[in-house]
Amino acid sequence: MAVPKHQRLLNLIIGLSSTRHRLTRDQIRDTIEGYEPLPHGASEEEVRKAEQSFERMFERDKKELRELGVPVETVEDPVHGDEIGYRIRPAEAAMPALDLTAAELAVLGVATDYWRGAVLGSDATQAVAKLASSAEHGPRVELPFAALPAVGNDAVAALVEAVADRQTVRFEYSSSSSGAGTRTIEPWRVVLRAGVAYVIGFDRDREAARTFRVQRIGGAVTPVGEPGAYDIPDEIPLGALAESGDVATARVAVRPESGHALRRRGTAAGADGGWDLYDVEYAHADALVAEVLALAGGARIVSPAGLAKAVTKAATAALEVERG
Amino acid sequence: MAEQATDRLVRMLGILTYVEKHGDTPFAELAEHFGVSVAQVRADLNALWVASEPGDSWFPIDFSADAYEADIAALVRNDGVSQVRLSPREAVALVGALSTMGAAGALPEAGTQVLAKLREALAEPVTVIGDDHVAPEIRESLLEAMRRYRLAEVEYVDAQDRRSTRVVDPHRLVVIDGHAYLECFCRRAEDYRVLRLDRIASVTVLDGAVEHPPTDTAGFTLTPAFRATVRIARSGRWALEDMPGVVIEDAEEDVIATFDVADAAFVAGRLLSVAPHLRSVTPNRLVDELRRQAQSVLDVQR
16 A cells, blocks of 8 residues: 555655755655655666656655745755755754643634634644644633734735745735836845735845835735845844834824823823813824824814824815715 | 645644653543544554654654553654744744734733744744734723623723723624724623724723623624725825725726725725825715815814
8 A cells, every 4th residue: 555645754754854964866765665666677668657756746745844844955965966865954843842831822723813714824723733742731721812814915925935935026016106017026024013914125126125015916926036045134124114213292182072092192281272282292193194184173283383284285185085 | 625644744743742742641632632533643643653764774753552552652762753843934824913913912911921932932933013002901901801701891982082981791802903802792882892902991890790692703793884986096095905895906097996884984084184195086975074074174273
């Protein structure tokens, strides 16, 4: 009976981990239980077919192990010319001992829900299965916590792989400033903010670091060229995504029984006629302007003048919006 | 559907690592811990047992046959086989989800601990930016109410800045689009509600017990009233990207977005902030609401 695939993959991990130097493809085919050695006395045609079927099987196995997180290294040996060998360094392949508690394992179950319906969902489930190995066994822990899936875009999974492999990618992108077009970037890092995914990388055409909102990527993310093609800088510029160290203060006037959120964040600064005054810190002027606008007359900006002007500009423009 | 070979492999390595760490383990405990039948545990142990080095020269894993007969996994030898580490995608999936919950302010204590362990082992696989505006005492009071199955009185400021005091049956904290919400039954609305945690001004734990069970359908329950179509310059596109059911199409220098509207006043407030980029809005009732709000702003802002 043929050796089942899970058995063959386990034997392949064991074989490539225990080799002193490396195993060549021929050695793998002939000695690892689960692959078919070349038949003795076979015809040339039979040998060719057997080689092809081994190649297909081994390539697929290698890919699946790498996707699983097992670093299958390619080892070239000048003595043997262009015959390629493979090995796994056990220390690099092993899961570090994390010693999780039953409650910690339960939280990981909640975290997998966050990616439900997206490609990363099966990655999260697989990760929890791996972490269960070093978790304590306890009664099922029910947590009053949940995470609903984020707006999914499967480009995230491809970008994470590209970052790990340091491989250039190409995709269609609808930019807010320059319209739709093809972008070629060297991705450096995936960033999540408030449930939205971004990728920061070096834009080959613009020759500068750029931030891309993953949701605006249309279609597939295609790898271009070889892995390991570039270095990722130690300091990645977060640009507009940064927490923003620069905080300014605005004085905002709010009507009684209005602007509750502003009141909670701000510091009371007296009153002016029928209005209560508050000093409110802000990192992004646009966000504060939007907040005041959304109160529809329940608040106004006293200072700075630039923000007050932005409020009137937006409201004036709104009066001129056409009916569609 | 047959189990994927890699899923099975991960569980087999998991069982091996678990037994190596915890010592002799009954099959029943392994079955429960890994969520499979005892028969499957036996099959997995057998597959580990016959794993071999090249040329069948050596069998690196050996279990006690006597213990096996007694339905106990007892490791006699393991020559360097162990669970494999997380792949980059797996690491990002877990750390990303946990960090997002943490940034939203809805990560349990155990989550903070496991996140710290993962970060130490995985060297920050993803950057998560967020500012948790949830006051710790709000979260603690709600968790206390949930732990003791008590009602809670919450002061709440909704997205339209309406302030209200409600008595709720609190059920759980849930992260939606990077923000933390309280899932509850609201006694005032006599219906299930999700309240955004950073809009809760105060929480009082009451003596009354929770009576309404949690709902099965988590998340938002607002039903859309109509569908809006908005033409906007590309530079204002970002403001519409997270509207419910949104479809965005390119149209020359603009984009055309169609999305569901449950509350016209709320959507008009959103549109107001990108009004300089707006070209046209449908239907008329949304335009009217937008103009009404704009006029109210201009009446007070000079």
